[in-house]
Amino acid sequence: METKPQERLRKPRADAQRNRERVLEAAKAVFSVGGAEASLEAVARQAGVGIGTLYRHFPTxxxxxxxxxxxxxxxxxxxxxxxxxxxxxxxxxxxxxxxxxxxxxxxxxxxxxxxxxxxxxxxxxxxxxxxxxxxxxxxxxxxxxxxxxxxxxxxxxxxxxxxxxxxxxxxxxxxxxxxxxxxxxxxxxxxxxxxx
CATH class of the missing domain: 1.10.357.10 (Tetracycline Repressor, domain 2)
Known part of the structure; x- marks a missing residue:
């Protein structure tokens, strides 16, 4: 079954958007203190999300x-x-x-x-x-x-x-x-x- 154009362009779910925002806020805090080498696990922990969620939003x-x-x-x-x-x-x-x-x-x-x-x-x-x-x-x-x-x-x-x-x-x-x-x-x- 072919995907309709509006389905392909739909906005991210509200919870996915909230997770992304939490990751960005956490990353700002963690990187500001820990520098470029601060762990991504620390970012995920501070954001209250799993590391998989972080990588889904930000692959690198x-x-x-x-x-x-x-x-x-x-x-x-x-x-x-x-x-x-x-x-x-x-x-x-x-x-x-x-x-x-x-x-x-x-x-x-x-x-x-x-x-x-x-x-x-x-x-x-x-x-x-x-x-x-x-x-x-x-x-x-x-x-x-x-x-x-x-x-x-x-x-x-x-x-x-x-x-x-x-x-x-x-x-x-x-x-x-x-x-x-x-x-x-x-x-x-x-x-x-x-x-x-």
Missing amino acids: REDLFEAVYRREVEQLAELAEELKSEPSPVEALRRWLRSTVQFVATKKGMMAALAIVMTANSELAAYSHGHLTRSIGALLARAVEAGEIRNDISADDVLRALIGMCYMHDQTGWQQSVLRLLDVFVDGLRVGKGRE
Whole structure:
């Protein structure tokens, strides 16, 4: 009997989707603490699922790293959308940049694995760069339009500066240092009397 097209394209069952989300949350926590070599069994245990369930959703360790990374990039894009309603465009940009530093901080244990995945997967690199620059671009454009931020900086410039600031992520106290630098950076972008 032939499968109907709508049956082939049907969405995953609700419990399967919940399991996938639990695995992603658990992987984020376990990899952040245990690094790229943390066991997948620990991820399954933290998620409250069997190892077979984990492998059904993510056949390889790299698939799981990539899924966690994509999900976090999507959450940063969603945050940028939410921050568009923030009364102060400059503070919206600042909050998004600070959230991105937190994102990097939670990835400390995954950095080596992510570097390998990103190198091997140019589509993933393009995907993340596109999402992040669009997020920055929307927040930056709003601040420029409000006359609060200078108009001679691009989303790529801001992303490069942010990545550069986070480069020393393996040094003790790096996160507090980067948050201070971000404040200096954002204040340096301000124009007119709004500049602090």
